[in-house]
Amino acid sequence: MKIEININNNIEIHEVEPRVTLLDFIRDNVGLKGTHAGCEHGVCGACTVLMNGEAVRSCLVLAVQSMGDKIITIEGVNSEDSESGLLNIIQDAFCEKHGLQCGYCTSGMILTAEALLKVNTSPTREEVREAISGNICRCTGYVQIVDSIMLAADRLSKRNTSPDKS
Ligand code: FES
Numbered sequence: 001m002k003i004e005i006n007i008n009n010n011i012e013i014h015e016v017e018p019r020v021t022l023l024d025f026i027r028d029n030v031g032l033k034g035t036h037a038g039c040e041h042g043v044c045g046a047c048t049v050l051m052n053g054e055a056v057r058s059c060l061v062l063a064v065q066s067m068g069d070k071i072i073t074i075e076g077v078n079s080e081d082s083e084s085g086l087l088n089i090i091q092d093a094f095c096e097k098h099g100l101q102c103g104y105c106t107s108g109m110i111l112t113a114e115a116l117l118k119v120n121t122s123p124t125r126e127e128v129r130e131a132i133s134g135n136i137c138r139c140t141g142y143v144q145i146v147d148s149i150m151l152a153a154d155r156l157s158k159r160n161t162s163p164d165k166s
């Protein structure tokens with residue numbers, strides 16, 4: 001069947017089997033490989049994308065179910081829908097705090113962090129841990145990832161603060 005999905009503000013029209021997942025649609029039909037396939041049954045979080053601003057596991061959603069939704073993948077970081085640079089701030093923080101090693105989990109971690117910081121700009125470390133608890137990282141031990149998200153949160157909370165005039 002022919003389906004249309006808004007991915008990173010582009011309408012993607014492709015012929016797919018009804019059983020194709022959103023993950024496979026993004027990777028194989030659209031050709032965006034930053035959304036990673038890990039467990040492919042909803043456990044690891046490597047396939048996380050934003051669907052209407054919410055972090056979802058694209059391996060658990062059929063592509064046909066996503067028609068009418070707005071999908072943002074890690075490649076959509078610089079799109080107009082990237083919350084005025086929110087994702088860039090998070091990416092910078094991951095680079096600075098060494099929140100990644102192999103990078104396999106990273107796109108999912110960043111999009112999960114984006115979904116958290118959009119609703120909670122001053123999370124505690126515990127809240128960050130809870131938010132990423134469904135995203136598995138085999139490399140970092142998670143400490144640097146939490147550090148990265150805390151740094152991004154700190155920068156976001158100060159983003160609209162007037163410069164000190166003293
Ligand atoms: S690949 Fe989707 S949760 Fe693991």
Ligand code: FES
Pocket residue numbers: 099100101102103104105106136137138139140
């Ligand atoms: S950086 Fe390798 S799995 Fe997280």
